[in-house]
Amino acid sequence: MGRWVNRAIKHRFCPILESARLRAEPVDLQDLLLRLTFDNICGLAFGKDPLTLSPDLPENGFAVSFDQATEATLQRFIVPEPFWQLRKWLRLGLESDMSRSLQHMDSYLSDIISTRKLELAAGRLERIGDGNPHDDLLSRFMKKKESYSEKFLQHVALNFILAGRDTSSNALSWFFWLVTQNPRVEEKILLEICTVLVEARGELSSSWFDEPLGFEEVDRLMYLKAALSETLRLYPSVPEDSKHVVSDDVLPTGVHVPAGSAVTYSIYSMGRMKFIWGDDCSEFKPERWLSPDGTKVEGHDAYKFVAFNAGPRICLGKDLAYLQMKSIAAAVLLRHRLTVVPGHRVEQKMSLTLFMKYGLMVEVGTRDLRPILEKVKAVAVEGSPTINGGVALAKDNGHEGSTTDHQLAAPVA
Numbered sequence: 001m002g003r004w005v006n007r008a009i010k011h012r013f014c015p016i017l018e019s020a021r022l023r024a025e026p027v028d029l030q031d032l033l034l035r036l037t038f039d040n041i042c043g044l045a046f047g048k049d050p051l052t053l054s055p056d057l058p059e060n061g062f063a064v065s066f067d068q069a070t071e072a073t074l075q076r077f078i079v080p081e082p083f084w085q086l087r088k089w090l091r092l093g094l095e096s097d098m099s100r101s102l103q104h105m106d107s108y109l110s111d112i113i114s115t116r117k118l119e120l121a122a123g124r125l126e127r128i129g130d131g132n133p134h135d136d137l138l139s140r141f142m143k144k145k146e147s148y149s150e151k152f153l154q155h156v157a158l159n160f161i162l163a164g165r166d167t168s169s170n171a172l173s174w175f176f177w178l179v180t181q182n183p184r185v186e187e188k189i190l191l192e193i194c195t196v197l198v199e200a201r202g203e204l205s206s207s208w209f210d211e212p213l214g215f216e217e218v219d220r221l222m223y224l225k226a227a228l229s230e231t232l233r234l235y236p237s238v239p240e241d242s243k244h245v246v247s248d249d250v251l252p253t254g255v256h257v258p259a260g261s262a263v264t265y266s267i268y269s270m271g272r273m274k275f276i277w278g279d280d281c282s283e284f285k286p287e288r289w290l291s292p293d294g295t296k297v298e299g300h301d302a303y304k305f306v307a308f309n310a311g312p313r314i315c316l317g318k319d320l321a322y323l324q325m326k327s328i329a330a331a332v333l334l335r336h337r338l339t340v341v342p343g344h345r346v347e348q349k350m351s352l353t354l355f356m357k358y359g360l361m362v363e364v365g366t367r368d369l370r371p372i373l374e375k376v377k378a379v380a381v382e383g384s385p386t387i388n389g390g391v392a393l394a395k396d397n398g399h400e401g402s403t404t405d406h407q408l409a410a411p412v413a
């Protein structure tokens with residue numbers, strides 16, 4: 001996925017933000033992030049980037065159908081089953097949208113699968129246009145010996161899109177909003193990113209902005225990972241999770257759960273419980289995730305932090321999600337200072353995943369890295385082994401970077 005993410009960050013996401021900055025026009029960051037994660041997950045799932053994140057923000061039939069089907073699914077959780085069954089039978093309201101949306105998605109995916117089959121038969125599957133191997137999930141399933149039915153392949157691709165699109169973009173929207181509200185945290189994230197970049201790419205120069213951070217660089221951003229985990233604790237992308245009871249059982253509390261019923265646990269509430277997280281549970285404090293020396297993210301009990309579920313059915317895309325979120329967060333914060341448009345209301349929307357009801361309207365400003373770099377240098381001179389973000393600063397990076405004031409103040413496009 002790294003390939004898809006970095007390509008989209010470099011060629012589409014950053015240029016769109018930069019253009020908004022130049023035009024001094026606010027953007028709905030939630031919408032941009034949703035488009036970005038949708039394009040990424042489609043790349044990962046079936047090797048096709050639908051380019052929904054493009055300057056003119058085109059409408060995409062598949063994405064629209066997907067949203068309608070998700071909306072209708074939520075109704076099925078709220079409305080008693082006989083009602084939605086009746087509506088489905090009569091093809092009324094959201095149920096009618098649902099069946100149309102499913103048909104649209106089926107035919108979209110079916111086209112992709114048929115094309116891929118032909119490519120496979122023609123032996124053209126190994127390389128695609130840009131010379132990269134066809135390593136998406138769909139191709140991997142199709143290359144296996146077992147022959148999966150078309151329906152099965154459709155469901156695999158769809159499940160990954162469902163699992164990976166809204167979750168990552170919702171988490172990032174709340175993250176950016178929390179960061180705008182917490183300048184102290186923002187500064188620590190920037191200190192960490194700059195420390196890593198000074199070490200990996202030398203003093204500030206255009207090389208910082210030519211390419212998004214690579215895997216090794218992103219992997220070292222511990223404070224950023226802590227800030228993302230803290231975001232997911234307070235604003236979990238999946239606010240509640242339900243399990244279907246297959247056979248009669250008794251919960252550890254002694255509650256009897258009969259077969260056929262459902263057990264729902266609130267991930268949102270669990271992230272805000274004092275007895276789990278302490279008296280400061282409502283504060284945004286990435287530090288709670290770090291080891292005392294600030295160099296590692298401490299592994300909390302998986303059953304305490306359940307934003308990714310826990311146990312055998314824990315999220316399969318967790319590491320990938322962190323990689324993607326860190327890459328996007330670093331790219332934006334390094335280049336821009338975001339400010340929520342005055343008067344814009346940030347509220348939660350009732351949906352299967354935790355959207356912002358009115359989006360996230362932000363003004364995109366220039367990032368002035370000078371004060372951050374002064375601090376990075378000061379830490380190096382003091383010989384402190386770590387900065388607050390917890391990243392060891394290289395004493396000798398072997399680069400002779402020269403930097404102009406312009407480069408310090410404004411990102412190189």
Ligand code: HEM
Binds near residue numbers: 160168241
């Ligand atoms: C911030 C991002 C993400 C969050 C918060 C998240 C959260 C979750 C949660 C709560 C579940 C359990 C759902 C259930 O119990 O029914 C889950 C399952 C899953 N997630 Fe994620 N997810 C994220 C990103 C991703 C990404 C990017 C992918 C794919 C690339 C992914 C793939 C999956 C899959 C395949 C499952 C099903 C695992 C199974 O049932 O065995 N997730 N995720």
